[in-house]
Amino acid sequence: MDYDALIVGGGIAGMQSALTLGDMGYRVLLVEKEPSIGGRMILLSKVFPTLDCASCISTPKMATTAHHPNITVMTSADIDGIERDTDGSFIARVRKKSTFVDPTACIGCAECERECTVAIADRFNFDLIASRAIHIAFPQAVPKKAVIASDGISPCTYTCPGGVEAHGYVSLVRAGLYEEAFRLHMKDAPLPGSLSRLCYAPCEKQCTRALAEGKIEIRGAKRFMTDYYYDRHPVPEYGVPADRNGKRVAVVGSGPAGLTAAYFLARNGYAVTIFESAREAGGVLRDATPPYRLPRAVLERDLHNITALGVEIRTRTDVASVADLKAQGFDAVFIAPGTMKAKEIDIPGKDLGGVVDPLTFLKSAIDSKIDLAGKRVAVVGGGSVAVDSARMALRCGAREVDIYYRRSRKEMPAHETDVQAALDEGVKLHELRAPMRFVGEGGRLTAIALQETKLGAPDASKRAAPEPVAGSETEVAAEVVIVAVGLLPGADLFPGEMERRRDGTLVTNKETLATSLVGVYAARNAIIDPTMIIQSIALGKRAAFHMDRYLRGESEPASFDLRLPRVTHEEVLSRNAITTRAPEKMRMLDPLERARSNAEIEVALSEDAVRAETGRCLDCGICSQCHQCVETCPADAIHFDMRPELVSVRVRSTLLATGFQLFDARRKPLYGYGRHANVVTAMQMDRLLAPTRPYNAVLRPSDGKAPSNIAFVLCTGSRDCTVDSRLCSRVCCMYSIKQAQLLMGALPLAEVTIYFMDIRAFGKGYDEFFEQAKGMGVYFVKGRVAKIEETTDGDLLVSHEDISGGAGKTVAQHDLVVLSVGLTANPKAFSILKDANVEADAFNFVREVDEDLEPGRTTMEGVFVAGTAAGIRDIPDTIVHASAAALQVAAYLRTGEVNQ
């Protein structure tokens, strides 16, 4: 048996019961869902009617609970379920939430709070002020440890195939920490310059803000931070890692996949050599990415990120075989040649001069080796290679550039924005045209014979298949035709050394990318569309992860992808009230200006624009994982690889001290809570009066003015059938009178009015407390408030009927209204004991078998209830009830011992 008693809930009731049982020698496990014990009481200003300081009474209790030798406290933990075993004991599954902070290491210094880039509403101050995603709950928290608020991984970060933490760098850019944003990117992927120009940005497609006024220009943020960083750091800040492990890795191919694998392996201390058959490194980025998309200087700087680590790139070097590499002393090999060849088109005239394949064309055009001055250029195809070829042809001086595509524009695989950009620049698109033959004279192309097509039934690619229209043949003059109708895997590399699929590509393990040869890994497929390089980066990163494990001799299988679940758009939208803010977008240079120039066509956002744009981020997952706290933590306590932990404990008894829920004042729309800034709840007023209060003064929210005329509306959400809450919640009259008295003390000139139905002052000294308030000058108006309206300067018009004063229906003006919200049952008590026989009473509180004679005993043997979980009561009554329940638990435990 692990514990004698499990207590669920660490509020004043749970602590009191735990201390009572602990003092009797029973071993107690106290489970609290929040990061600190203390419940609601620690957050209150004073207790009535003695006006003792609530937090001064609570903190010693909290400290004693935490230090008690018989009490184990688990904070930030939920009960996943409790089951009864055959011997009468319970097996409780406790889910320790991942707070991403190791509590044994955290020293509670709060340095992390200062660095955090995500602001959240401070729920321990009931949203009156801001807190940070990483925070210590409140100064009196026990344990005083930081926790990170997280609802899951933000959709943008989650969706990135390369694991680039988009939310992280957006949040850093928002905070003006551009260099830190760049460094975070470098932790995840090494080619930010190329990605910021080319990436198809799947993150933006997942942006929750897209459901409001428009997605956030995440790629624009990356572009800004990368340009900012590269401007200030022409060379990387780091050099060759000091702790090299002496192992060597060969990478075949210097495209994005090879570069990425080399980067991560070199960072881990491997000596990496890249073999590249071409003249220069970069693969698709060098050979197939037009400079108007990716300036060469940016590419060079991106490559420098990798070479600075000591990665050697051997260009113009062919690799004979893997065996040869092994013979040269390489411990592992990554094959990422990315070779592709253009699909040929089998029609007459395909061998004429002037019929070119797009890869050769693009490479020569990018290297400025082609002059097309005065020529008419035709491009056949509708993919991104076709569109890029057409646009490069323009830049090589072509007189006319025409794209012929056999389907319609809608079916073109190229990105629509690129197609439009090409058309703006002067490229002409001819839809539903297929070439029949190339016509030539003297071995050189002079014209293309085309026929019209129409769209038929869907083919294997699920797109409508083009069907020729008979008799529609035409001939157009052209001196050059670029045939960009698709790409195929390239030449057979290393024949006979490894297992292959039927199409000649290497067989690789889906998780590890390992080939059939031990120590040899390969990228599954090549990409030629430069917008898709993040896919290659993902493969390189995955290969590096598994190669590192292989080289370290780890045999246990491990998964590369350990993402936590993502937060849903619905969860995010339900949490945020979104105001519309105009999105900023990167613009392109004027078409006439850009069409004949190789200069970069996309214009970066200005600093102001990028700050405004990133300021629209909704922080979907809450924590952005920007890692600023990790960098600053002096105790190295923050670990984003922390995962929730499920612990099973065996206990002899269970005590529910799950407390109450505050009535949600939004459910009384006529009172305007959530709409009128100066309508607050009593819990917020208690925070404004507490010694630990925000601002250290009583201020009204709209303008920070000290209020001078304050109203309390009693019975908001209690004794009210319209919101299905007919129970009197017992404490509201007294806490309102307490707050009224404290307000008279804090603001001696303020007028305080309490609108009430009946004042229920039934306890010892309570009626005297009420009379004392009257004596201090608090106005008591008997009458129900009908509605609250707001004036232009934020004051409030309270419509009510003055019953006892005889004024009848009146409207009174106040500058702050406090809704004395009721306390209701917390359904949580029942969800943890799913199938158990714990019954609810008529008001959804935990039913006691006999409230008068057996306090704390529920309808299930061995399960007890303490405090407000059984019914609303004030603090002294809660402590009495919790002590009584603890004694019931002790009696139950003792009986079990005696009978054994």
Place this chain on the structure above:
Amino acid sequence: MSAEGATARDPRILVFSTTGISDPGIDLAGSAHMNYPPGVTVIGIPCSSGVRPDWLVHAIEKGFDGVFVAADGGDCALVPDCTARTAWAMERAQQMLSERGMDPRRLKMGAICSVCAEPFVNHMKQFGDTLRKL
């Protein structure tokens, strides 16, 4: 809070405070942006009764103008009679100071609860004034 930025007029005060009770109160003074003399350095300890008389004397000898022990005043979660024990340590340390020809008023003890931000600030101001006059 460190002693950096203290000027000749600002006495250097070392504070021993209990991590469970007094620390949150002192923290609160900072997070509520209350002003107190800049020459205050706080060291957290589990219980005020853990201070040894020779530590207090050592601090004065090493250049602190005064040492303040923030006690729990009966709220201690660890030692029931910690206030009496702390008082004994204070008394002994004051004796030791007198024997060494130093003013025993350089040592002070006060109860600081978890929300005693204002009392703490007042203590520091008054203690600072006292030390300035010595």
